[in-house]
Amino acid sequence: MMAEYRRTTAADRRALILEKLREGTGSVHVEDLSRAFGVSVATARRDLDRLVRDSLVTRTYGGAVLGNVRAEQTLREREVSNAAAKDSIARRAAALVEPGSTVLLDAGTTTGQLSRYLSRIPGLTVLTNGLNALNVLVESDEDVHVIALGGSLRRTNQALMGPAAEAVVRSVYADIAFLGTDCLDVERGISSRTLEQNSLKQLMSAHARRTIVVADSSKLNTTWSTYWTALPSPCDVVTDDGAGEEALSPFRAAENVDLTVCELAATQENEPLAG
Known part of the structure; x- marks a missing residue:
């Protein structure tokens, strides 16, 4: 994800996030998404939360991984x-x-x-x-x-x-x-x-x-x-x-x-x- 993705709709961003997850390491971080898309961290979190509601990703500490199986975080996390x-x-x-x-x-x-x-x-x-x-x-x-x-x-x-x-x-x-x-x-x-x-x-x-x-x-x-x-x-x-x-x-x-x-x-x- 580079600068060419900075003018995207919310739906486009979510599709690109899934593409990155499937083709890359299987995980993404909120700060990286914010920089890649030129959006706020809050907007990047909302994109991930929508993918969670669609049962496509699982939220992790600071980001998300592909799939909908939830690993339980500690209270401190x-x-x-x-x-x-x-x-x-x-x-x-x-x-x-x-x-x-x-x-x-x-x-x-x-x-x-x-x-x-x-x-x-x-x-x-x-x-x-x-x-x-x-x-x-x-x-x-x-x-x-x-x-x-x-x-x-x-x-x-x-x-x-x-x-x-x-x-x-x-x-x-x-x-x-x-x-x-x-x-x-x-x-x-x-x-x-x-x-x-x-x-x-x-x-x-x-x-x-x-x-x-x-x-x-x-x-x-x-x-x-x-x-x-x-x-x-x-x-x-x-x-x-x-x-x-x-x-x-x-x-x-x-x-x-x-x-x-x-x-x-x-x-x-x-x-x-x-x-």
Whole structure:
């Protein structure tokens, strides 16, 4: 890919990306695509995300590989992927929480970022199965009561799960359940790598007055996962505008979904990431 490819449509770029993957090493990097096509890194990511939704490539740390078999990334790798989007989503989601609320917080990277904002809200009770969230919340100066759900540790995503975690969730009825997901689809719902994780998400939603799914735009309309839980009716979805209106439209049209879309450009110009 050289300078002759700099005047291309989005569809042309995606076709050329596939050509490069098939004829080259089988992998591409976002920064290389940005330079080759003369587009922003964000535009190159959107091109890859569209190819993911079409089940043609698999996203990797900083790029993509040919095919739709997903190798699971570590929590640390996922934390730096789409970090600005996750922070924007977390900031918006935290604004929906009143002081003194009881919150069920799922494990994950977007929910982990959300914990940084929840730690600033006084009087919360937060029950979570995410080790990253626990490490943030225990440092709160806002009288946040933190409850670890317990159970078996899944090391890759640092999530606690199993009968012990489910027993704690069954003993409460929270104001809000914040759920993360590997994939998000209007018809299928939210997904996880394991049946145990999906079971816990479903239980969290059932034991909360309000369910809010937090997912960056790379998750929208992807269906590669095996284990699914239907979206509750009603539920909130907080995402970003990185995938464009075509990806957002099914969620806007869904009667059971209240969609909130964070505008990344405006957020990145005005606000630093929570740390």
